[in-house]
Amino acid sequence: MENKNENTMDKIISLCKRRGFVFPGSEIYGGFANSWDYGPVGVELKNNIKQLWWKRFVKQRDDIVGIDAALIMNPKVWEASGHLATFSDPLVECIKCHERFRSDDPNILFDHVSNKHPETIAKTKDGETQISGTGFGFTEPKQFNLMFKTFIGPAEEQANVAYFRPETAQAMFVDFKNVLQTTRKKLPFGIAQIGKAFRNEITPGNFIFRTREFEQMEIEYFIPKPSRDEDWQGFFDKWVEEMYGWMETVGIDTNKVSNLEVPKDELAHYSKRTIDFEYEFPFGKKELYGLAYRTDFDLKNHFKEAPYKEEEDGEAFWPHVIEPTWGVDRTVLAVLCSAYKEEGDRVVLKLDPKVAPYKVAVFPLLKNKPELVEKAREIYNDLKKDFTTAWDDRGNVGKRYYAQDEIGTPFCVTVDFDSLNDNAVTVRDRDTMKQERIKISALRDYLKEKLK
Numbered sequence: 001m002e003n004k005n006e007n008t009m010d011k012i013i014s015l016c017k018r019r020g021f022v023f024p025g026s027e028i029y030g031g032f033a034n035s036w037d038y039g040p041v042g043v044e045l046k047n048n049i050k051q052l053w054w055k056r057f058v059k060q061r062d063d064i065v066g067i068d069a070a071l072i073m074n075p076k077v078w079e080a081s082g083h084l085a086t087f088s089d090p091l092v093e094c095i096k097c098h099e100r101f102r103s104d105d106p107n108i109l110f111d112h113v114s115n116k117h118p119e120t121i122a123k124t125k126d127g128e129t130q131i132s133g134t135g136f137g138f139t140e141p142k143q144f145n146l147m148f149k150t151f152i153g154p155a156e157e158q159a160n161v162a163y164f165r166p167e168t169a170q171a172m173f174v175d176f177k178n179v180l181q182t183t184r185k186k187l188p189f190g191i192a193q194i195g196k197a198f199r200n201e202i203t204p205g206n207f208i209f210r211t212r213e214f215e216q217m218e219i220e221y222f223i224p225k226p227s228r229d230e231d232w233q234g235f236f237d238k239w240v241e242e243m244y245g246w247m248e249t250v251g252i253d254t255n256k257v258s259n260l261e262v263p264k265d266e267l268a269h270y271s272k273r274t275i276d277f278e279y280e281f282p283f284g285k286k287e288l289y290g291l292a293y294r295t296d297f298d299l300k301n302h303f304k305e306a307p308y309k310e311e312e313d314g315e316a317f318w319p320h321v322i323e324p325t326w327g328v329d330r331t332v333l334a335v336l337c338s339a340y341k342e343e344g345d346r347v348v349l350k351l352d353p354k355v356a357p358y359k360v361a362v363f364p365l366l367k368n369k370p371e372l373v374e375k376a377r378e379i380y381n382d383l384k385k386d387f388t389t390a391w392d393d394r395g396n397v398g399k400r401y402y403a404q405d406e407i408g409t410p411f412c413v414t415v416d417f418d419s420l421n422d423n424a425v426t427v428r429d430r431d432t433m434k435q436e437r438i439k440i441s442a443l444r445d446y447l448k449e450k451l452k
Ligand SMILES: [Zn+2]
Pocket: 094, 095, 096, 097, 098, 099, 112, 116, 117
């Protein structure tokens, strides 16, 4: 059934579509710009991840509070943050067809010319191929800003230009004083946000790994002005631990995660230290999360004239910032890749029950036996009060197990003819495939214990 040559990524993408995790965006119109839509089980998985994150880092901590800011902010924000001036990629434009490319990969340029404008390729005397014509067929590299531009109000004029936020971070800086005044927090404390961000990437790709529209979970953790390096390093190290703790909670295989210490000469100008947490995706080792010490760069830019004072008569300063960042879509992808297993002739997503779209599925053994269906419906309606529960009465039980394994449902409950007499059901465990007979009256407690 499975094509052995199909690579793991293709298999995961195909499973995602077949079972309703992720569909290609605007598919009936041929898709659109590497956009993806989360389907019925995908949105459950994604929401579970976001809710777990919010619970862990906001609700269960005294030192972090949340906000939910506007997607389109005053353009002055992007001026102060440096995005208007520097958030760009160098691009070249094909002189013939005006298509634009990142200028850092000569192979892409050569492929473009070979495919689209083969007439401009000439062979030299010794047989080498070369692109002939003026200026190599491309303009000089120009900086292309990655922010999505739009207009506020009906007039498409320069004065009305605004941008979709390219990151969630700036809202936490801009709202810093409002948060302080309303919560009376003292340093160290953090502001958290989950939300979408937009980047006009020239080369998106690898499924939901890099898209132009994506979701972030981010914390700006404000610390006192450090007098020695140890002062900020302590906070930084604590956040490294927190990020690994998080990965374990959602079932990301940490054996596949490594820390890339960004070299000093490649750091952003405001950063003193940055770690990229890289995950071994089927398409290669790529950035999953990031952690950066941003010094006092951000608050200094936004609150130039009004630094912070912990006490009325204390020294004025700009708090420093440790910034852990999680991509939501990358988390979904790493969770799926970590959970995907092929065992004999079954495919199973061994998702942690905390993130699984459904915790339990209920089946009547046969759908044309009203007494079985009725009993199963009763159980289903009862379990739904406590667990996200699936109902399936299609095909035979084997097919239903196969389907639930593919969406990672930890338990399946079957109501059979014996159930009508012994008031018990068969509970099948996704990972061990073992079946147990459980009294219906004890079922809810049994699942609660198992799903703890
Ligand atoms: Zn061209």
